[in-house]
Amino acid sequence: xxxxxxxxxxxxxxxxxxxxxxxxxxxxxxxxxxxxxxxxxxxxxxxxxxxxxxxxxxxxxxxxxxxxxxxxxxxxxxxxxxxxxxxxxxxxxxxxxxxxxxxxxxxxxxxxxxxxxxxxxxxxxxxxxxxxxxxxxxxxxxxxxxxxxxxxxxxxxxxxxxxxxxxxxxxxxxxxxxxxxxxxxxxxxxxxxxxxxxxxxxxxxxxxx
Amino acid sequence: xxxxxxxxxxxxxxxxxxxxxxxxxxxxxxxxxxxxxxxxxxxxxxxxxxxxxxxxxxxxxxxxxxxxxxxxxxxxxxxxxxxxxxxxxxxxxxxxxxxxxxxxxxxxx
Numbered sequence: 001x002x003x004x005x006x007x008x009x010x011x012x013x014x015x016x017x018x019x020x021x022x023x024x025x026x027x028x029x030x031x032x033x034x035x036x037x038x039x040x041x042x043x044x045x046x047x048x049x050x051x052x053x054x055x056x057x058x059x060x061x062x063x064x065x066x067x068x069x070x071x072x073x074x075x076x077x078x079x080x081x082x083x084x085x086x087x088x089x090x091x092x093x094x095x096x097x098x099x100x101x102x103x104x105x106x107x108x109x110x111x112x113x114x115x116x117x118x119x120x121x122x123x124x125x126x127x128x129x130x131x132x133x134x135x136x137x138x139x140x141x142x143x144x145x146x147x148x149x150x151x152x153x154x155x156x157x158x159x160x161x162x163x164x165x166x167x168x169x170x171x172x173x174x175x176x177x178x179x180x181x182x183x184x185x186x187x188x189x190x191x192x193x194x195x196x197x198x199x200x201x202x203x204x205x206x207x208x209x
Numbered sequence: 210x211x212x213x214x215x216x217x218x219x220x221x222x223x224x225x226x227x228x229x230x231x232x233x234x235x236x237x238x239x240x241x242x243x244x245x246x247x248x249x250x251x252x253x254x255x256x257x258x259x260x261x262x263x264x265x266x267x268x269x270x271x272x273x274x275x276x277x278x279x280x281x282x283x284x285x286x287x288x289x290x291x292x293x294x295x296x297x298x299x300x301x302x303x304x305x306x307x308x309x310x311x312x313x314x315x316x317x318x
Contacts, residue, residue: 113274185248
């Protein structure tokens, strides 16, 4: 399944969302951005990764490579011309596709926050877990973090994963957008001004490429 | 209980000259800015947080994932490393507890 704004226009943008907990926090904002791009005459496509949202696949058997393959498949299926990745979505972007990565983060940072959330919750429940011990177990057996079951292959690959520096995608930092990153917020939220700024950067980039 | 007005501002205004660890007021200001971003509150509301203002366990939106995000952001913006063993209920329960923790970390305790 995918959420699409498709009117058969010239510019077709694959949107690779933030992952895991940040996916929830940023989904509304991501769709706000897509709606603005639609008004600027740009088609956009937000696929569900296997094991996420409407996908019927189990998440625990997915790997970073299966997600990369899914991103490449979506790019081919929707015949996209460009890609916009958000946060850890940058880890999945097909390198040859031109476009942007917004506030890219590494797999290691993504896991660190989720491991930390788990140890904080455990402590609150009265038992102690150490992030290093959890990571060691996760590399062998997989782990559930913040409600997301991750297989051992996914966990290990994420630990080493960073955005491909040789890719054709330009960097958009949060400082280019202004205001605090919405992934910091405890509750999912949207910010119309930030959505305007990001959509404008992409729209201007597309019409000048 | 959410927010109480500041009773006094003493103890947060000392300044330190260059070369030394960041001043208490700088850490205080930074920490309030991070909380603004995480809790999505107006600066004026977070500005009114005092030593006893409740955080973890007092604000339903501040769950374990939000606290993890808060710590990661504190590490980035305050240039500190937070070890798992550093974390206890007391430092998270109130704004004052968190500020004292951040100050201790910033001077390398």
